[in-house]
Each structure stands twice: as C-alpha cells, then as structure tokens.
Amino acid sequence: MPSTKFRLKFDNDDKTYSQLITAGFNINKFKSMLPDNFRLHEEGDKLHITIETIRDDDLANSKPLLDRELKRFYFFTNMEVEYQHITVRGTIRVEQLHTMTISSVNNLPEDIGKQNWNDKISLQFSLWHLASKENDVKTKILIYYQILELSEYAFDKYQNPNESPDPLNECRFLRHLVAHGNIDNDNKQMKAYLKYLEKNKTPYGRIKTEAIAVST
Structure with a gap:
C-alpha cells in the first residue's frame, strides 16, 4: 500500500x-x-x-x-x-x-482518543499553537479570542458588577479592551465589568488600572 x-x-x-x-x-x-x-x-x-x-x-x-x-x-x-x-x-x-x-x-x-477533524477544529488548534508562541500580551489575547469566536459560544449578559463574570465572558471583555482601547463607552456590560474590576481583583490578580494599561 x-x-x-x-x-x-x-x-x-x-x-x-x-x-x-x-x-x-x-x-x-x-x-x-x-x-x-x-x-x-x-x-x-x-x-x-x-x-x-x-x-x-x-x-x-x-x-x-x-x-x-x-x-x-x-x-x-x-x-x-x-x-x-x-x-x-x-x-x-x-x-x-x-x-x-x-x-x-x-x-x-x-481518555485521549482520535479527533473527529473538521476545518474549524484544525484552525482552532493552529491558533492555539500560534498564540502560545506569541510574546506580546495584546496579540496573544486577540488570537485566543479567535478560538473562542470559532466555537460560537453563546455569551450571557453581564450586568451585576458584584458578581464575578463567566470566564469566557471575561475573555470577551479583555478582547474588547485590547482591540478598541475604549473604556469610556456606552456598553453597559463593559461598564459593569470595569466596576467589577474596581471592586475586586481578577483571577490573575489584576485591578482596573492594570486592565486599562493592557488596552493602551
């Protein structure tokens, strides 16, 4: 053969x-x-x-x-x-x-087994590989978020700054800060997230000022 x-x-x-x-x-x-x-x-x-x-x-x-x-x-x-x-x-x-x-x-x-491949999954693994080699934090966040976008995840609305956001929602907010650098906007969910950062440390120990620094 x-x-x-x-x-x-x-x-x-x-x-x-x-x-x-x-x-x-x-x-x-x-x-x-x-x-x-x-x-x-x-x-x-x-x-x-x-x-x-x-x-x-x-x-x-x-x-x-x-x-x-x-x-x-x-x-x-x-x-x-x-x-x-x-x-x-x-x-x-x-x-x-x-x-x-x-x-x-x-x-x-x-429990590792064979992968049922399609173009989307193949691209997600390629993006993960690319992001892991990237040293720039902003670029790394943008690439990782592309993986999330390909998964077509249905985001919940985040409105209560007294509660921790869903981790995938937080990915979306961080991507917004990095991509747009616009923290003074009319997005109610982003405003709630920034209030949350003011009150609490994120899982990575960053506070609001550090999140803003990433976006500038």
Missing part, C-alpha cells in the same frame, strides 16, 4: 525509542490519539510515523494531516516535535527536515 514516512524527534533532543520509553513517554496513549491510517512504529531505535497515502511519498497531502495531529498533541502536552520526511529512491534515502520547537511537557489525558 502506498505510504509516506516521517521520523519523529521529541523534546528538542534526538532521543532513541528506548530512551523515550525509559523517560516515561506513553507510546500507547500517543497511538490511541492518531487516525487509523497512521502507523506508529520503531525503526533503528527511532520512532516513526507512516501514513497511508494515495501514492508513495505524498508529502503535499500527508504533511497537513501530520501537522494537525502534532498541534493537537502540543495542545495537551505543551511538547512539540521535529519530524523528517523520509523518502526511499532505490538505495538513496533523502531526508527533508521540518522543524518545530519544544516546551515543558505535560501528560496526555487518560
């Missing part, structure tokens, strides 16, 4: 398959989150993924599929992977390196 093969490199270090297992990498959880046409296997004491494709060495179609799976893996673990597309032409092996960076590592959830 035609296929496209990639060699994986974890934790910014060219660990062998044996070293990954010794370090506590749960190979079975990783397998369980991958699609049925992905085969995770050890070769030369290195971890590889072989993807069933229409033709051999179909990098154009297989790379986006691998990218989205690894971005989902990153979402759960905060760990990225370098991978090499390996082609075989007779006795000549050509390796093309695609680089991704590494962060601290979390465990995959116990």
Whole structure:
C-alpha cells in the first residue's frame, strides 16, 4: 500500500525509542490519539510515523494531516516535535527536515482518543499553537479570542458588577479592551465589568488600572 514516512524527534533532543520509553513517554496513549491510517512504529531505535497515502511519498497531502495531529498533541502536552520526511529512491534515502520547537511537557489525558477533524477544529488548534508562541500580551489575547469566536459560544449578559463574570465572558471583555482601547463607552456590560474590576481583583490578580494599561 502506498505510504509516506516521517521520523519523529521529541523534546528538542534526538532521543532513541528506548530512551523515550525509559523517560516515561506513553507510546500507547500517543497511538490511541492518531487516525487509523497512521502507523506508529520503531525503526533503528527511532520512532516513526507512516501514513497511508494515495501514492508513495505524498508529502503535499500527508504533511497537513501530520501537522494537525502534532498541534493537537502540543495542545495537551505543551511538547512539540521535529519530524523528517523520509523518502526511499532505490538505495538513496533523502531526508527533508521540518522543524518545530519544544516546551515543558505535560501528560496526555487518560481518555485521549482520535479527533473527529473538521476545518474549524484544525484552525482552532493552529491558533492555539500560534498564540502560545506569541510574546506580546495584546496579540496573544486577540488570537485566543479567535478560538473562542470559532466555537460560537453563546455569551450571557453581564450586568451585576458584584458578581464575578463567566470566564469566557471575561475573555470577551479583555478582547474588547485590547482591540478598541475604549473604556469610556456606552456598553453597559463593559461598564459593569470595569466596576467589577474596581471592586475586586481578577483571577490573575489584576485591578482596573492594570486592565486599562493592557488596552493602551
């Protein structure tokens, strides 16, 4: 069956398959989150993924599929992977390196399974990946809010400054401050939120003046 093969490199270090297992990498959880046409296997004491494709060495179609799976893996673990597309032409092996960076590592959830992909979910994981690399706080907030917008969340009205806003509502208010920088407006919900900030510290310990500073 035609296929496209990639060699994986974890934790910014060219660990062998044996070293990954010794370090506590749960190979079975990783397998369980991958699609049925992905085969995770050890070769030369290195971890590889072989993807069933229409033709051999179909990098154009297989790379986006691998990218989205690894971005989902990153979402759960905060760990990225370098991978090499390996082609075989007779006795000549050509390796093309695609680089991704590494962060601290979390465990995959116990109930991790395969993702039912669509364009929206794929974009949300890509935005999460992009936001996590962004150092500018304003830009990070704007990107994260795009993920929320894609979820089509139905926001409740916030009117009582004596009560803490729903966390997702608070995301909306912070995005408004960052995007518009307009705290003196006629938006009743924003006015209520700013009164709340005057009276209480946010979950991140910021008060009104600090929230305003983000927007200016």
